[in-house]
Amino acid sequence: MYGNTEKIAVKQTTAAHLLKNDRAGESVLVEDESQKNRKIRVQVISGQILVGILIIGLWEWLTRLSVLDSYYWSSPGMILATGWKAATQGTLMTDLAYTSGATVIGFLCGTLIGSAIGLSFWWSSIYSKITEPYLIAFNAVPKLALAPVLVIMFGIGFNSKVILAFLMTVIVAAMAAYSGVKNVDKDLEKMLFSLGARKHHVFFKVVIPSSVPWMVSSLKINIALALAGTIVGEFISSKQGIGRMILYAGQVMDLNLVWVGVVVLSFLAIVMYLGTVGLEKWVLKNKNHE
Amino acid sequence: MDKLKIVHNSKFFRKNGQEFCALQEANMSVADGKFVSIIGPSGCGKSTLFNIIAGLLKPSTGQVLLDGENIVGKSGSVGYMLQKDLLLPWRTILDNVILGLEIRGVSKKEARAHALPMLKRYGLKGFESHYPAELSGGMRQRAALLRTLLYDRDVILLDEPFGALDAQTRLFMQSWLLKIWSDFKKTILFVTHDIDEAIFLSDEIYVFSHRPGRIKAKVKVNLPRPRNEEALTQLTFSQLKQELLSMLKVEQEIK
Numbered sequence: 001m002y003g004n005t006e007k008i009a010v011k012q013t014t015a016a017h018l019l020k021n022d023r024a025g026e027s028v029l030v031e032d033e034s035q036k037n038r039k040i041r042v043q044v045i046s047g048q049i050l051v052g053i054l055i056i057g058l059w060e061w062l063t064r065l066s067v068l069d070s071y072y073w074s075s076p077g078m079i080l081a082t083g084w085k086a087a088t089q090g091t092l093m094t095d096l097a098y099t100s101g102a103t104v105i106g107f108l109c110g111t112l113i114g115s116a117i118g119l120s121f122w123w124s125s126i127y128s129k130i131t132e133p134y135l136i137a138f139n140a141v142p143k144l145a146l147a148p149v150l151v152i153m154f155g156i157g158f159n160s161k162v163i164l165a166f167l168m169t170v171i172v173a174a175m176a177a178y179s180g181v182k183n184v185d186k187d188l189e190k191m192l193f194s195l196g197a198r199k200h201h202v203f204f205k206v207v208i209p210s211s212v213p214w215m216v217s218s219l220k221i222n223i224a225l226a227l228a229g230t231i232v233g234e235f236i237s238s239k240q241g242i243g244r245m246i247l248y249a250g251q252v253m254d255l256n257l258v259w260v261g262v263v264v265l266s267f268l269a270i271v272m273y274l275g276t277v278g279l280e281k282w283v284l285k286n287k288n289h290e
Numbered sequence: 291m292d293k294l295k296i297v298h299n300s301k302f303f304r305k306n307g308q309e310f311c312a313l314q315e316a317n318m319s320v321a322d323g324k325f326v327s328i329i330g331p332s333g334c335g336k337s338t339l340f341n342i343i344a345g346l347l348k349p350s351t352g353q354v355l356l357d358g359e360n361i362v363g364k365s366g367s368v369g370y371m372l373q374k375d376l377l378l379p380w381r382t383i384l385d386n387v388i389l390g391l392e393i394r395g396v397s398k399k400e401a402r403a404h405a406l407p408m409l410k411r412y413g414l415k416g417f418e419s420h421y422p423a424e425l426s427g428g429m430r431q432r433a434a435l436l437r438t439l440l441y442d443r444d445v446i447l448l449d450e451p452f453g454a455l456d457a458q459t460r461l462f463m464q465s466w467l468l469k470i471w472s473d474f475k476k477t478i479l480f481v482t483h484d485i486d487e488a489i490f491l492s493d494e495i496y497v498f499s500h501r502p503g504r505i506k507a508k509v510k511v512n513l514p515r516p517r518n519e520e521a522l523t524q525l526t527f528s529q530l531k532q533e534l535l536s537m538l539k540v541e542q543e544i545k
């Protein structure tokens with residue numbers, strides 16, 4: 001995890017190189033993990049693309065043959081055409097920006113504030129023990145069921161969507177950070193105190209870094225939860241957003257447009273997922289080289 | 291005057307409603323610059339005593355005097371290396387070693403510049419930017435010890451620093467420690483289970499009895515310094531070893 005594989009790899013090649021000079025003509029097998037991994041990666045990605053193309057092709061084919069009723073199932077071709085129209089003449093692009101904006105803002109606020117709450121539990125065990133049951137109880141509340149209340153409280157605009165996304169993520173983030181705090185090695189704390197540290201030294205030098213992997217582990221779940229929160233908010237009542245577009249299309253029986261919404265949301269979810277994976281990598285890397 | 295004095299230190303714990311004594315009436319006096327070892331059966335309160343001296347634990351009775359001043363409950367007055375190496379896995383060796391300086395408020399850059407020559411000089415050359423997981427056990431112990439040393443207190447407590455090492459590495463580390471000790475002129479308190487190690491390193495050895503931990507004897511080691519492996523074969527050495535062994539054996543039987 002904290003490895004320095006590159007350096008070692010360099011050493012190995014030079015070693016093999018020397019050996020090769022000694023034994024001209026013989027082939028020397030060098031175990032190269034990274035090359036193996038690269039090869040596997042290429043195979044995996046091309047396999048994934050192939051499966052995707054197969055599914056889409058099958059969908060198109062079955063609807064053309066009328067095995068699937070294209071009124072309900074639409075078809076990749078029609079979705080593309082409707083989507084293009086919605087993007088160029090309709091409001092698809094602004095809807096997309098609206099939904100992703102609310103999701104990302106809610107996610108970031110939820111993660112930051114949630115993590116801060118979880119980490120704060122380290123400072124006092126009495127405070128954390130009093131709070132913990134309420135945290136668990138609040139986590140069990142189906143927050144989406146609160147959506148109508150929130151929309152009335154915060155209006156049908158952008159704010160209520162952000163709040164929903166925030167509520168969906170904040171407790172998960174807090175619990176993840178709290179697990180991290182609970183797993184901090186007590187002896188590490190002791191060691192720091194023996195070096196004359198005060199509580200805040202221990203907090204910043206030990207508690208936060210050793211909780212980072214725990215906090216980061218909740219990011220992927222949280223981005224999906226945030227998106228779900230935003231969409232439900234838009235379903236309840238909204239003037240913009242992909243959720244509202246889907247709801248509207250359903251009401252006017254434009255099932256092609258519903259499919260466009262679903263496909264766009266899937267892509268949004270994938271992009272956001274990849275974004276969090278990148279964020280995760282970046283955080284863990286910076287932690288190693290703070 | 292004694293550098294470190296331990297006066298009537300006792301520690302009681304209550305576990306499941308039952309009180310027991312982990313350390314009973316410990317009295318020690320350690321002169322400046324001495325190397326003092328503590329041996330005794332497992333669970334006899336050696337680490338407890340160290341935690342008390344380091345100010346991480348308050349004794350139930352008694353005082354700890356450093357240069358005549360009571361340091362009970364004051365952490366950071368002495369250097370303390372706990373039973374594990376406790377290097378932070380997310381920091382490089384260099385950044386682990388400067389931890390004490392950092393806490394004291396020295397800037398990272400300055401601390402690194404100060405520590406780097408030490409790492410080079412004491413056997414960690416080329417490993418400054420490695421992470422603890424990439425190092426051997428002996429190297430990790432060296433890093434942990436240098437961290438304690440850089441914290442720069444007159445008295446250093448070492449709790450079984452070489453307990454987990456193989457015999458070969460252990461011998462090497464003992465000589466290494468003696469070199470550091472003579473270079474830095476520290477007062478060292480050293481816990482070990484290994485009688486050879488205790489004799490080889492120390493000026494004085496305290497023998498602890500089985501629970502409740504009591505100081506049973508204090509033995510002087512009259513071997514000339516500087517010492518090398520030859521000391522291990524001298525007559526004084528084997529006589530002393532015999533004496534200590536029989537003391538500890540009585541302990542085992544009582545147990």
Ligand SMILES: Nc1ncnc2c1ncn2[C@@H]1O[C@H](COP(=O)(O)OP(=O)(O)OP(=O)(O)O)[C@@H](O)[C@H]1O
Pocket residue numbers: 303304305312331332333334335336337338339
């Ligand atoms: N915080 C604590 N609460 C209750 N009991 C404790 C506590 N710390 C230590 N003890 C008990 O005190 C006794 C002495 O422990 P200590 O760790 O000082 O022994 P030790 O001599 O260092 O043993 P070892 O050689 O195995 O390291 C043990 O029986 C231990 O269980």
Ligand SMILES: [Mg+2]
Pocket residue numbers: 336337338373449
């Ligand atoms: Mg111990």
